[in-house]
Amino acid sequence: MSRYLLLLPAPEAEWADLPPEEHEKGHRSHGQFHRDLAAGGHRLIVSNPLEPSAQATSMRPDGQGNAVVTDGPFTESAEQIAGFYFIESDDEPGLRAITEQFAARGEHIEFRKLAE
Amino acid sequence: MTPDRMTPRPYAAALQDVVRDDWGRLAAVLTGQFRRLDLVEDALGDAAEAAARRWPSDGLPERPAAWLLTVARRRILDQLRAEAMAARRHPLLVTDAEHRAERSGVMADPGDLIDDDRLRLVLLCTHPALGTEGAAALALRLVLGVSTHDIARLFLVSEPTMAARITRAKKKIVACGLPFGIPSATALPERLEAMAATAYLAFTAGYAPASGDALLRADLSGEAIRLVRVGLSLRPNEPVLVALLALMLLQHSRRDARLDAAGDLVLLPDQDRTRWHATEIDEAVALLTSPALRGPITQQTALYAVQARIAAEHALAPTSPATRWTRIVALYDVLLDLGAGPSAALARAVAVAEAAGPAAGLAALATVTLPGHRPHAARGEFLARLGDHQGARAAYEEAVALCDNDVERRHLRARVR
Missing domain, CATH: 1.20.58 (Methane Monooxygenase Hydroxylase; Chain G, domain 1)
Incomplete structure (x- = not known):
């Protein structure tokens, strides 16, 4: 049994401006992925959208024993992690296959396996 | 909560306000303290009754909610004492409860503690073990303070039947030892989905009665919206609650236009669109662009969101003939893909008839098994x-x-x- 973290990077500024058709495509696609997970016997531990990265807080050492705390994401980039799936599975090839289909439907996905 | 003492409003109205605004908070505090849900509702009911009797002669208390809490707390302690005597047990339990009551003071709990208790209460009342109908009734009664009479009216059963149903649900909670706690991060989403399903059941009960001569009891459906808002105040941006609130607001926004002066049903195309509640439509449409709905959302959330988008298409069409039926058909296709039931297939057939003519509608209807x-x-x-x-x-x-x-x-x- 291994665990996998599927990160979903997306150009987050656009979402609210996208036409509703794109929103629906997303809804259909995520709903499909949930069903594929269940059908393939993969266990969804938790999944959630994240608040916009503008609401993130980044913390790093200041080199003198304290922390520098700044508003915003750690790295500035157009694409930020907008959500994630945390999954447990015995069947990595199966999980990869349905995740690829998920990506083909329009989702950006970073597939990460937890180090064992 | 803060009545103007110079110009006291009628006591009944003040009591109604405090019941409406603070009932769930009080129930949560009491449940948190005594862990006896079966006693909490009766005690609060007794306290409200005492308020109706005493406020007119004693004057409105400075803090009506605190007054109710104190009286209800005393009732519970009396009851616990009676139980302890009956069981011939040393009333240690009572003493312990008394100490706890004293320690926590009257309404002195910091806000977040109470909010945690409220979330616990909402989740407890909507626990899947209760069955959706029992859970819906209990949540309306305990979280929102809706009267048993009104809940019975909402679900079209007699008041004694509803009272018995609520009592059964409470007993089940106590008997099964359902926890007054917040589930782990992995279990919480499922419980919030159960809560959403409960609220939606209560909402639709007000709109689609199977019998009886009142087509809708929209005021009571509005209470279910309030339940979702309580959930959202505790878990802002929770996808399933965001999508559900949008859906409910859109459906509810048409309530005043659904019946004519004679009480007859007015179908969507014939409704007076100026009687739709525009602020509710605006709020719902804004909710549908929320970032909470962009990412991994569950099937249930997607079903609510897509239904809300269908309702939004109707709500935003300036006139009935201007409705974008082709888009609505496409949305129903998404809905059916997501696993929606035969009533969605029927609605799709109606949309097909509007988009492509009655013959196409008949063809679409042929596969509907409703x-x-x-x-x-x-x-x-x-x-x-x-x-x-x-x-x-x-x-x-x-x-x-x-x-x-x-x-x-x-x-x-x-x-x-």
Whole structure:
């Protein structure tokens, strides 16, 4: 049994401006992925959208024993992690296959396996 | 909460306000303290009764909610004492409870503690073990303080039946030892989905009664919206609650236009759109662009969101003929892909008839497996539009025979002629 973290990077500024058709495509696609997970016997531990990265807080050492705390994401980039799936599975090839289909439907996905 | 003492409002109104605004908070505090849900509601009910009796002579207390809490707390302690005596046990339990009550003070708990308790209470009342109907009734009663009389009216059962149902639900909580706690991060989303399903059941109960002569009891459906708002105040941006609130607001925004002066049903195309509540529509449309709905959302959330988008298409069409039926058909396709049931298939057939004509509608209807009068009513409508008046009459008559709601039946009879 291994665990996998599927990160979903997306150009987050656009979402609210996208036409509703794109929103629906997303809804259909995520709903499909949930069903594929269940059908393939993969266990969804938790999944959630994240608040916009503008609401993130980044913390790093200041080199003198304290922390520098700044508003915003750690790295500035157009694409930020907008959500994630945390999954447990015995069947990595199966999980990869349905995740690829998920990506083909329009989702950006970073597939990460937890180090064992 | 803060009545103006110079110009006291009628006591009944003040009491109504505090029940409406603070009932769930008080129930949560008491449940947190005593862990005896079975005693909490009766104690609060007794306290409200005492307030109705005493405020007119004693004057409005400075903090009405705190007053209710104190009285209710005393009732629970009395009850616990009586139980302890009955069991001939040393009343250690009571003493312990008394100490706890003293320690926490009157309404002195910091806000977040109470909010945690409220979330616990909402989740407890909507626990899947209770069954959705029992959970819906209990949540309305305990979280929102809706009277048993009104809840009975919402679910179209007698008041004693509803009182018994609520009591059963409370007993089940105590008997099964359902926890007054917040589930782990992995279990919480499922419980919030159960809560959403509970709220939606209560909402639709107000709109789609199976019998009786009141087509909608929209004021009571509004209470279910309030339940979702309580959930959202505790878990802002929770996808399933965001999508559900949007859906409910859109459906609810049409309540004033659904019946005419005679109490007859007015169908969507004939409704006076100026009577739709624009602020609710605006709020719902904004919710649908929320980032909470962009990412991994569950099937249930997606179902609510897509239904809300269909409702939004209607809400935003300036006139009935300007409705974008092709888009609505596409949305129903998404909905059916997501696993929606046969009533969505029927609604899709109606949309197809609008987008592509009654013959296409009939073809779409052929695969609909929904029982009841509605498919027959739709078939009657399509046949009438095709000029097959004999076929239409037969379909409408079949629909009338199967319909058990007075208002809808009256509407269908008018079509037969």
